[in-house]
Amino acid sequence: MTTGIIGAGAMGAGIAQVAATAGSEVLLYDTNPNALERAMSGLEKVLQRMEEKGKLRPGEAVEVLQRIRPLQSLYAFHEAELVVEAVVENMEVKRAIFGELEEITRPDCILATNTSSLSVTALAGACAHPGRVIGLHFFNPAPLMQLVEVAPALQTEPEVTARARALMQQWGKVTVTVKDTPGFIVNRVARPFYGEALRILDEGIADIATIDHAMTALAGFRMGPFALMDLIGNDVNYAVTETVFQAFFYDPKYKPSFTQKRLVEAGYLGRKTGRGFYDYRPGATPPAPVQDEALLRRIADRITLLLINEAADALFWNIASREDIDLAMTLGVNYPKGLLQWADDIGRENCVAGMDALYDRYREDRYRCSAGLRG
Numbered sequence: 001m002t003t004g005i006i007g008a009g010a011m012g013a014g015i016a017q018v019a020a021t022a023g024s025e026v027l028l029y030d031t032n033p034n035a036l037e038r039a040m041s042g043l044e045k046v047l048q049r050m051e052e053k054g055k056l057r058p059g060e061a062v063e064v065l066q067r068i069r070p071l072q073s074l075y076a077f078h079e080a081e082l083v084v085e086a087v088v089e090n091m092e093v094k095r096a097i098f099g100e101l102e103e104i105t106r107p108d109c110i111l112a113t114n115t116s117s118l119s120v121t122a123l124a125g126a127c128a129h130p131g132r133v134i135g136l137h138f139f140n141p142a143p144l145m146q147l148v149e150v151a152p153a154l155q156t157e158p159e160v161t162a163r164a165r166a167l168m169q170q171w172g173k174v175t176v177t178v179k180d181t182p183g184f185i186v187n188r189v190a191r192p193f194y195g196e197a198l199r200i201l202d203e204g205i206a207d208i209a210t211i212d213h214a215m216t217a218l219a220g221f222r223m224g225p226f227a228l229m230d231l232i233g234n235d236v237n238y239a240v241t242e243t244v245f246q247a248f249f250y251d252p253k254y255k256p257s258f259t260q261k262r263l264v265e266a267g268y269l270g271r272k273t274g275r276g277f278y279d280y281r282p283g284a285t286p287p288a289p290v291q292d293e294a295l296l297r298r299i300a301d302r303i304t305l306l307l308i309n310e311a312a313d314a315l316f317w318n319i320a321s322r323e324d325i326d327l328a329m330t331l332g333v334n335y336p337k338g339l340l341q342w343a344d345d346i347g348r349e350n351c352v353a354g355m356d357a358l359y360d361r362y363r364e365d366r367y368r369c370s371a372g373l374r375g
């Protein structure tokens, strides 16, 4: 098969690697020749390293690389059976590309977008044949993360959804199917991990090191929220929060935090700028968490509870199946356990009591208990 990929940035290059490793011919297109060059030399290094480590058989790195054709023209895309668009997160840019693709590609070619936060339906709506447009949301780094969220637009033909899902499985991915709603499953359900941590910080309940420690040592997450926001980049993380907040018609559950906004304004973007919530400059001493067992437990329980409430709400609104919601959070963001399973383990009535206690304390709509949790 032949796969076309538009955009040779972090995601496009990763998706190219996945497709080529699975045996597909890959057409990798970018308007910026430097991006193409960077992507190809990066791929060469990664593939060579994999071969050295025995993850590819001898000679395979070159074979995989030879299947990827860097291009600055869309002309060859008439060969493609699937195109995955991974350019900047901008509706106008994406619309223009889909317009061009419609003229060049075969009528049965699937046109997929890797958008994280834009409406797939709106993108399809700008096309003459919206039935073949779909969302295929990969996670970063695409070759390592197993999950792909399959998000059909309102107009997508069921046959296209089935074909796209089968192709992703052929590429070795685990798929979940999600309604075309803001943030799909992962970027929606994960919001409280950051939002509630920021809220606890802003209220002065605990500092960043203590909150991070509670979430790793007690709740079992691989990274604490502040360390993770610094890794993702505060600019990127803040932008996702703001987009989800706006897209949900300003639901207070998703309200962004001034603290993170100010960090972005200051250029404290995280690891990539040497400073974010933490200081990564040489010689900086990392802050130590407060060792107060009761406080740590309170923080871990509160953030976990808000995550569970969000997962229950996603299920209540039929965004995806119970299995897919739990699978998405364990594979897409490596959560230690599916959140709906977690609710059952804690006991749903305890979760409801916890949410109601928070609501009584704050009287804010942000803390409303999902009807899905009340059962």
Ligand SMILES: NC(=O)c1ccc[n+]([C@@H]2O[C@H](COP(=O)([O-])OP(=O)(O)OC[C@H]3O[C@@H](n4cnc5c(N)ncnc54)[C@H](O)[C@@H]3O)[C@@H](O)[C@H]2O)c1
Pocket (backbone or CB within 6 Å): 006, 007, 008, 009, 010, 011, 012, 029, 030, 031, 032, 035, 085, 086, 087, 088, 089, 090, 093, 097, 114, 115, 116, 117, 137, 138, 139, 140
């Ligand atoms: N980075 C992530 O963690 C992540 C995860 C999932 C989805 N996404 C989504 O994937 C998409 C790409 O993200 P990224 O992080 O790879 O961005 P990036 O900035 O690393 O790469 C974007 C690439 O698109 C190219 N480009 C811009 N306009 C173009 C055009 N008109 N035609 C062809 N190429 C063009 C740029 O030159 C650049 O190389 C976005 O929609 C983003 O929301 C990102």
